[in-house]
Amino acid sequence: MATTIAGSRNERDLNKLDKHGFKDLKQNVHNGKTTNGYMKTNDLRNGDTKFGLSGGGVPKMDWSKYDTFPGSFEKCTLLTAALTHFGLYILMFLGFVNQLLFTPKVATEKNREGYAPLYDPFETFFSRYVYRRVQHCFNRPITSAPGAELTLKERCTDDRNWTFRFTGTERRCINLGSYNYLGFAGHSTHAAVAAAARQYGLALCSPRAELGTTPLHRDLEATTAKFLGVEAAIVVGMGFGTNTLGLPGLLGPGSLALSDEKNHASLIMGLRLARATVRVFRHNDVRHLEQLARAAIAERKWTKIVIVVEGVYSMEGTIVPLAAMVALKRRLGLQLYLDEAHSVGALGPRGRGVCDHAGVAPADVDVLMGTFTKSFGAAGGYIAGSAKLINWLRQYGHAHTYAHAMSPPVAQQILSAMRLLDEDEGRQRLRQLRDNTHYFRDQLRRMGVVTLGHPDSPVVPVLVYTFSKMAATVERLTESNVATVGVGFPATPLNKARIRFCLSASHSRAQLERCVEAVARAVRELGLDYSRQAR
Amino acid sequence: MEFVKKIQQFISYWYVRYLLATELYMVDTWEKVVMHIVFGIMFTLFWYFNYSIIMSGIAQLRSSTAHDVEQIL
CATH class of the missing domain: 3.40.640.10 (Type I PLP-dependent aspartate aminotransferase-like (Major domain))
Known part of the structure; x- marks a missing residue:
């Protein structure tokens, strides 16, 4: 297979070793120095290749040779999709009725004749009549380091989530929400850190x-x-x-x-x-x-x-x-x-x-x-x-x-x-993270929920589709002392709300078992087992 | 007593599932009531439509001979 590397003018047979002994151009070596592999070309139109829509004389990629696994994305049933859309229409309808009958003070702009409105109409409407209703699941204050466990400061509302007040109680939860993959948040490198603070401020x-x-x-x-x-x-x-x-x-x-x-x-x-x-x-x-x-x-x-x-x-x-x-x-x-x-x-x-x-x-x-x-x-x-x-x-x-x-x-x-x-402890943490990830993903698969992504990824999103289900799941899990994060629009498409679990090397197996139990209870109660794959 | 409790549990379980499926779980009580009434009206209209138009149409078809059907169609 003789080919021309784009723009480089040097034809060579990719099946033979090149003069540096590298077979597949795995590393680019120029003048004995390893470079980053990108070869700067002065002119892409270098005469000996004709660039058409196919990219010139460069052959098309044969993707079957490479791992192109994009991650698992299970499609939902038509019924689920229809119900999700139907629910969104109901929410929008109720929001408009609400806004028409009881316009909140924040929604009226005064003395602004002749000016463009201050806020984007759809986004303010969304934040008032969809986001506000599930706001108790977001921006939750914590009062401890986000290690394997954290302390949630509990809040309640008297006016349907427009404002919150603290109840004065706290709740110790297993932390499945922080990106604390290796468990270094709240780890005992503190002595060296304190020394650095004393020396440099x-x-x-x-x-x-x-x-x-x-x-x-x-x-x-x-x-x-x-x-x-x-x-x-x-x-x-x-x-x-x-x-x-x-x-x-x-x-x-x-x-x-x-x-x-x-x-x-x-x-x-x-x-x-x-x-x-x-x-x-x-x-x-x-x-x-x-x-x-x-x-x-x-x-x-x-x-x-x-x-x-x-x-x-x-x-x-x-x-x-x-x-x-x-x-x-x-x-x-x-x-x-x-x-x-x-x-x-x-x-x-x-x-x-x-x-x-x-x-x-x-x-x-x-x-x-x-x-x-x-x-x-x-x-x-x-x-x-x-x-x-x-x-x-x-x-x-x-x-x-x-x-x-x-x-x-x-x-x-x-x-x-x-x-x-690079020490034993770090390698141990890496192994622990991988084990935790595989264990948790495996347990979720057995429950029949739709998990997205790659089996090795420590971020585990679980699709629940609707805002109500997201809020209900976060509520149920908090009641079972598991702190996790629900994600909805605008971070995801409107009809693809999800719960995101982040695993950490600091979680022990017993803690994860408690989490799995809590998730299984919520799945049974709320009917989150959308998956149609083999369990 | 046990039986009544089970029925109550069954009803409350499916009520929550209904609220979740229709996004009514997170709205105010009066909004829930409005939507229940809207669903009720819609269901009644469907039922009445089926009862008055579809049922009578089918009854007419059933009572007619093949020759009549040809004429109707």
């Missing part, structure tokens, strides 16, 4: 580029780069800001982003701030991605084409088919931006995230982004990759120059957690 009152860099930050960046197996890394004090401030530094108006439809709000906001053109491909659908990418190459007007994906999708519990994406980006000469917010530390045999899980060399991904807020029990995020990329980001990403430096005790917490991951 809590805030540096300066961005990194001015007087905000301590040896701790340098150490953290070097450790992160080594942990991930790349050349360099930059750390930012806020996870969400890592994306929103990093992407505008990397992309500009001439670049095209191929973005997964389920990407997180921070990625979407970053892409908008970058003024890059965004085209959305169906969730985890590599075939659709290939189609869009080939069409984009044929347009011949983009300075760069970047695939923007996440490692683990927090609302779907799915894992990106990374090996397939890397193969595609190699073949077509694209770049890859991978957000590992939920996967770093939680996936893979060594906890290195989705690269480790999929068996992809980290250098094959151009930009590795991730956060420290989940697995490491700290705050902030990182971007890692080649030294050139990181230097560029220090100069052009706003986070390094303008945002406040990461708090030193936070940096110390990440360092301690990251080092622990």
